[in-house]
Amino acid sequence: MANKKDLIREEILSIKPYVPGKPIEEVKRELGLEEVIKLASNENPLGASQSAIDVMKKAAEDVHIYPDGNVYRLRKKLSEKLGVAENELTFGNGSDEIVIMLGQAFMNPDDEIIMAETTFSEYRFSANIMGGNIVQVPLKDYTHDLDAMLEAVTEQTKMIFVCNPNNPTGTMVGQEEVEEFLEEVPDDVLVIFDEAYSEYATSDDYPETIDYLDDYDNLIILRTFSKIHGLAGLRIGYGIADEEIISYIDRVRQPFNIGALAQKAAIASLEDEEHVQQSLEYNQQGKKYLYQQFEELGLDYVPTQTNFILVDIEQDNNQVFQEMLERGVIIRSMDSYGYDTKIRVTIGLPDENKRFIKELKEVIRD
Known part of the structure; x- marks a missing residue:
């Protein structure tokens, strides 16, 4: 058979596949962990509206x-x-x-x-x-x-x-x-x-x-x-x-x-406007907490209008990403965006934010 590459449209060769945040189940399976939190893909930590879940169950x-x-x-x-x-x-x-x-x-x-x-x-x-x-x-x-x-x-x-x-x-x-x-x-x-x-x-x-x-x-x-x-x-x-x-x-x-x-x-x-408002309130509270923690750690961050924060951990971000992964916390390394020492973290629920900070402190001090 002819070279398979000759069959492909030339434009396709310049495309790099999108790399999503690691799924929780994959991390559990690969690292043998029982408890994993994901703060990598900017998902709403409260989940969907209960009304939406109820509607889907019926529509199934x-x-x-x-x-x-x-x-x-x-x-x-x-x-x-x-x-x-x-x-x-x-x-x-x-x-x-x-x-x-x-x-x-x-x-x-x-x-x-x-x-x-x-x-x-x-x-x-x-x-x-x-x-x-x-x-x-x-x-x-x-x-x-x-x-x-x-x-x-x-x-x-x-x-x-x-x-x-x-x-x-x-x-x-x-x-x-x-x-x-x-x-x-x-x-x-x-x-x-x-x-x-x-x-x-x-x-x-x-x-x-x-x-x-x-x-x-x-x-x-x-x-x-x-x-x-x-x-x-x-x-x-x-x-x-x-x-x-x-x-x-x-x-x-x-x-x-x-x-x-x-x-x-x-x-x-x-x-369900109440769910949206509650999601926003949790986000604001989590943002305030993480800002305070980053400042106490002396880490620069970019003030955000979203549910995630870009923060400079002043170390190799891929190494920090891997060490956090092994501790059951999924974050996002920003090396693919040209930032070698920055990570992006999704603002989670209070317990998730506290766990992230606890593990981050131990990783960046090691």
């Missing part, structure tokens, strides 16, 4: 039936909650699937996307798979430099991705910056604000981007049920944009890409 009886391909009930619920038209919404198997659909719908070979140098990696994947080119702009004080991103725009620019708040730094760009940025971006360049962590942002300056949809037909907003709603295992996200833009995205959306359980759980989650 009908899993032999295909889901609603038009996502009618969730579409209607979100339309009412967000104040947008139903045809201004699209849905993905996680918001990262919508990132891929954006590439499929709009990218031509040699088109450019502009993204931060240190941000969510799936934007790069979306361009790579379609043969597009990637223009990376360095962060400024761990934050998107919107002025520099504007300067990077060329005639080949098709999309600009702004993760706000940003993963993995936890920082955000404010309302005035966003308004000035949108005013200057050419009309034929799509601007995607990925707001996966928006519900965790507590700054008064956090922009309400939905308010800008009427003025900017090139604006696309991405959100997810994976984070504060605690439905990461169901994989459901959504996009908000001009009706025509949505119609093009939906041409590449797979039929039945949102499972029946996911649709019902998402509706229940939207209705």
